[in-house]
Amino acid sequence: MSFLIVANWKMNGTRSLFVNFIGKLNDKSNEITSKLVICPPFTSLPGNIELNNNISIGAQNCHYKKSGSYTGEISAEMLKELGCTYVILGHSERTHETNGEIKLKSETAIESGLHPIICVGENLEDRESSKTKEVVEYQCKSRLPIHGEYTVAYEPIWAIGTGHVPSNNAIAEVIEVIQSYTSKKHVIYGGSVSLENIENLSNILNLSGVLIGSASLDFDRFHKIVQQVEKAY
Ligand code: PEP
Numbered sequence: 277m278s279f280l281i282v283a284n285w286k287m288n289g290t291r292s293l294f295v296n297f298i299g300k301l302n303d304k305s306n307e308i309t310s311k312l313v314i315c316p317p318f319t320s321l322p323g324n325i326e327l328n329n330n331i332s333i334g335a336q337n338c339h340y341k342k343s344g345s346y347t348g349e350i351s352a353e354m355l356k357e358l359g360c361t362y363v364i365l366g367h368s369e370r371t372h373e374t375n376g377e378i379k380l381k382s383e384t385a386i387e388s389g390l391h392p393i394i395c396v397g398e399n400l401e402d403r404e405s406s407k408t409k410e411v412v413e414y415q416c417k418s419r420l421p422i423h424g425e426y427t428v429a430y431e432p433i434w435a436i437g438t439g440h441v442p443s444n445n446a447i448a449e450v451i452e453v454i455q456s457y458t459s460k461k462h463v464i465y466g467g468s469v470s471l472e473n474i475e476n477l478s479n480i481l482n483l484s485g486v487l488i489g490s491a492s493l494d495f496d497r498f499h500k501i502v503q504q505v506e507k508a509y
Contacts, residue, residue: 280485283492294320322359334362340380352388366395375418386424400434416457435467478508
């Protein structure tokens, strides 16, 4: 399986920025063997847009119900119809979500034909009290669906948007914990991934991809990160 590079744009990126970004990515895509998943805000989602083979589009959330009276929400089926193939679920910036809701969302996404990227990760307090493994184990138990294809993203909350990244050993150990809970062995890492640290992160043997937030917004920076990954794998 190719190395997975997921770009989470959060609440950034207009439709025109997205169209421009995808155009540039299409032009470079025959030099790229990694699988790229771009996750813009809902309002920039693709509709009719040309995508080269190794580029996919993801959303940043979906509802756990297939339809109904949920004002302002978006269903997995709606995302699928717009051309999404992935959806990020359980991101820590969506703090009000329970583990049970994340699991239901994952199940609904899979039933609707999407591939969920399910986030797990400890907060700073958990880390400082050496509870990382315990917390991640519990999240795996309560968030991961029993059936279907999905990817787990290890995203320590204290590393997101802070410039702080765990050591390679610490990431590899948590990946092992996650792998012991699921038959899906492809675990990706997210939390302040950047051009400065991607070469070092590429040395983690059991890492199958990265989830990149702020460093994925600028095309040239993102492309350089992709090129660095291409050199390593
Ligand atoms: C994220 O949004 O999931 C993320 C990892 O953000 P950043 O790369 O900015 O830390």
